[in-house]
Amino acid sequence: xxxxxxxxxxxIYYGDFLAVEGVSMTIDPKSVTAFIxxxxxxxxxxxxxxxxxxxxxxxxRVEGSxxxxxxxxxxxxxxxxxxxxxxxxxxxRPNPFPTMSIRDNVLAGxxxxxxxxxxxxxxxxxxxxxxxxxxxxxxxxxxxxxGSGLSGGQQQRLCIARTIAVKPQVVLMDEPCSALDPxxxxxxxxxxxxxxxxxxxxxxxxxxxxxxxxxxxxxxxNIAGTGKPGRLIEMNDTATIFSSPAEKATEDYVSGRFG
Amino acid sequence: xxxxxxxQRPARPGGHAERAPxxxxxxxxxxxxxxxxxxxxxxxxxxxxxxxxxxxxxxxLVRAWPALTASEDELSDAVGxxxxxxxxxxxxxxxxxxxxxxxxxxLALATPVAMGIGLFISHYAPPRLAQVLGYxxxxxxxxxxxxxxxxxxxxxxxVLRPVWFWLGDNLGWFPLFAGQVSATGKVLATVSVVxxxxxxxxxxxxxxxxxxxxxxxxxEAALALGATxxxxxxxxxxxxxxSGVISAAMLGLGRALGETMAVLMIISPxxxxxxxxxxxxxxxxxxxxxxxxxxxxxxGLAVNALIATGLALFLITMAVNxxxxxxxxxxxxFSGAN
Numbered sequence: 001x002x003x004x005x006x007x008x009x010x011x012i013y014y015g016d017f018l019a020v021e022g023v024s025m026t027i028d029p030k031s032v033t034a035f036i037x038x039x040x041x042x043x044x045x046x047x048x049x050x051x052x053x054x055x056x057x058x059x060x061r062v063e064g065s066x067x068x069x070x071x072x073x074x075x076x077x078x079x080x081x082x083x084x085x086x087x088x089x090x091x092x093r094p095n096p097f098p099t100m101s102i103r104d105n106v107l108a109g110x111x112x113x114x115x116x117x118x119x120x121x122x123x124x125x126x127x128x129x130x131x132x133x134x135x136x137x138x139x140x141x142x143x144x145x146x147g148s149g150l151s152g153g154q155q156q157r158l159c160i161a162r163t164i165a166v167k168p169q170v171v172l173m174d175e176p177c178s179a180l181d182p183x184x185x186x187x188x189x190x191x192x193x194x195x196x197x198x199x200x201x202x203x204x205x206x207x208x209x210x211x212x213x214x215x216x217x218x219x220x221x222n223i224a225g226t227g228k229p230g231r232l233i234e235m236n237d238t239a240t241i242f243s244s245p246a247e248k249a250t251e252d253y254v255s256g257r258f259g
Numbered sequence: 260x261x262x263x264x265x266x267q268r269p270a271r272p273g274g275h276a277e278r279a280p281x282x283x284x285x286x287x288x289x290x291x292x293x294x295x296x297x298x299x300x301x302x303x304x305x306x307x308x309x310x311x312x313x314x315x316x317x318x319x320l321v322r323a324w325p326a327l328t329a330s331e332d333e334l335s336d337a338v339g340x341x342x343x344x345x346x347x348x349x350x351x352x353x354x355x356x357x358x359x360x361x362x363x364x365x366l367a368l369a370t371p372v373a374m375g376i377g378l379f380i381s382h383y384a385p386p387r388l389a390q391v392l393g394y395x396x397x398x399x400x401x402x403x404x405x406x407x408x409x410x411x412x413x414x415x416x417x418v419l420r421p422v423w424f425w426l427g428d429n430l431g432w433f434p435l436f437a438g439q440v441s442a443t444g445k446v447l448a449t450v451s452v453v454x455x456x457x458x459x460x461x462x463x464x465x466x467x468x469x470x471x472x473x474x475x476x477x478x479e480a481a482l483a484l485g486a487t488x489x490x491x492x493x494x495x496x497x498x499x500x501x502s503g504v505i506s507a508a509m510l511g512l513g514r515a516l517g518e519t520m521a522v523l524m525i526i527s528p529x530x531x532x533x534x535x536x537x538x539x540x541x542x543x544x545x546x547x548x549x550x551x552x553x554x555x556x557x558x559g560l561a562v563n564a565l566i567a568t569g570l571a572l573f574l575i576t577m578a579v580n581x582x583x584x585x586x587x588x589x590x591x592x593f594s595g596a597n
Contacts, residue, residue, distance in 0.1 A: 051483065053479065053482060056479065058386075081485050081487050082485070084483055084484070084485040085485030086485075088483060088484070089483035091476065091479065091483075093476060095476040095477055095480040096480075097480065097481075097494060097495065097498065098477070098498075099498035099499070099501070100498070108484060108494060109485065112484060112486050112490050112494070159480070162480075163484070166484060
């Protein structure tokens with residue numbers, strides 16, 4: 001349930017605009033990898049290419065390859081829908097389906113993938129996923145209420161439950177705590193530590209303390225100036241990045257001298 | 260600081276208010292003046308709508324009253340179409356039925372097509388094609404109803420005739436297709452098709468707008484779970500657009516209920532029967548078409564009877580709109596508005 005990702009020389013475009021240039025990296029299974037860097041440096045753009053969400057934007061395209069356990073996700077015979085079933089995503093703002101109950105939100109992905117499922121299997125999956133997202137105790141008495149009635153932090157954990165319910169290999173998180181208060185943030189960070197036992201986790205964050213707290217490895221992205229492409233400057237163990245980075249730019253950023 | 264409240268507020272600490280120059284105060288009062296004027300305009304517009312509605316209702320009620328209170332004999336003497344011993348309700352009932360039947364059939368035909376076009380424009384078509392298509396659909400709304408009537412009478416009725424015969428021969432057991440199929444094609448089924456085309460633009464335009472407003476967030480949530488394009492529509496777009504589509508359908512239904520000219524020109528009218536046989540001649544009429552048909556030659560109590568029929572249409576339309584609102588409001592907590 002956790003697989004390794006190899007990225008080779010990725011160039012990412014919006015139309016003619018080169019947004020991210022020449023990224024190569026390896027993401028280890030059952031680990032947390034954090035992407036940090038200033039706004040507009042292409043962290044989120046790069047994250048979205050890992051499950052082919054990038055190409056949903058009109059005119060967006062990529063060059064290079066992303067391999068999940070050796071299989072190129074951009075291969076000719078690969079269906080992006082299948083890629084996204086294997087690589088789940090949690091977004092910046094909590095986005096439970098507003099017309100669905102909490103229970104249906106958790107089951108949404110499974111119902112897409114596999115229509116036939118007994119009621120008891122569904123109940124089991126709902127409980128398991130909500131427990132996995134540390135939300136079960138808070139919502140077990142109101143599973144039929146709309147998901148949009150929960151607090152922001154609960155909604156985000158509901159989205160995580162929805163994502164892990166389809167049992168992906170990898171979970172991508174795009175600044176999952178940026179819309180949440182510190183208590184909810186803490187809850188999500190604890191959850192990430194739990195989740196990495198089963199999943200490969202990639203998280204984009206603006207919050208360097210968060211990267212330092214939750215991740216095993218950290219990748220620093222930077223941009224030379226407006227209109228220039230973002231690049232991967234350095235990637236290493238989180239402890240190394242925050243104590244003795246190899247690049248001057250990384251040191252300036254993590255020590256708060258810019259960004 | 261330049262907002263409306265500065266002149267009225269007590270002086271704030273820090274000496275700022277004491278030094279407030281005269282110019283600022285003047286601008287403050289001017290803006291307050293605009294505010295007040297705008298509030299009057301807005302309130303006035305709201306009240307105006309209510310006043311018009313009340314005036315129309317009052318007019319219908321007052322002018323319909325003589326017919327509502329007249330005896331059966333008086334009515335049948337005044338109105339040639341009402342045979343002796345028939346009450347006003349027995350006469351108007353089939354008209355109400357015909358109106359609803361034609362409008363509902365039109366709605367049933369138009370809504371799926373309109374949603375399909377709306378979804379195609381919003382989620383499938385390449386941008387340029389979507390624009391052209393949207394424009395063409397809007398053009399349909401610009402065609403006058405007399406032209407629709409001519410088209411239905413001269414073109415559609417002959418074209419649909421073999422279709423109606425086929426339906427009558429093969430699906431005659433179905434109540435709607437039972438009875439003697441009309442040889443002219445000028446039947447309620449043809450009317451419904453024309454009405455469906457007429458209400459298509461409004462339903463399409465509103466659904467398209469609603470579908471386009473689906474939050475990107477919800478669509479991406481579905482995509483990230485491994486949804487295909489159709490599944491994104493099913494999980495994110497349609498639930499979000501549901502109340503909007505219902506409103507759109509009700510707008511269309513309102514137009515179909517009140518449509519006069521096209522119906523009048525196409526249908527071969529029938530009175531005093533409740534009939535489901537939409538392929539048979541002289542079985543139905545709609546209220547609006549009936550009023551237009553008879554109004555020119557009516558006088559005295561007959562006019563009051565026609566207005567009473569109009570009152571029935573007014574009440575139906577109002578009931579339809581209220582039902583639509585109730586449907587939209589019922590699942591508000593699931594609507595995404597919160």
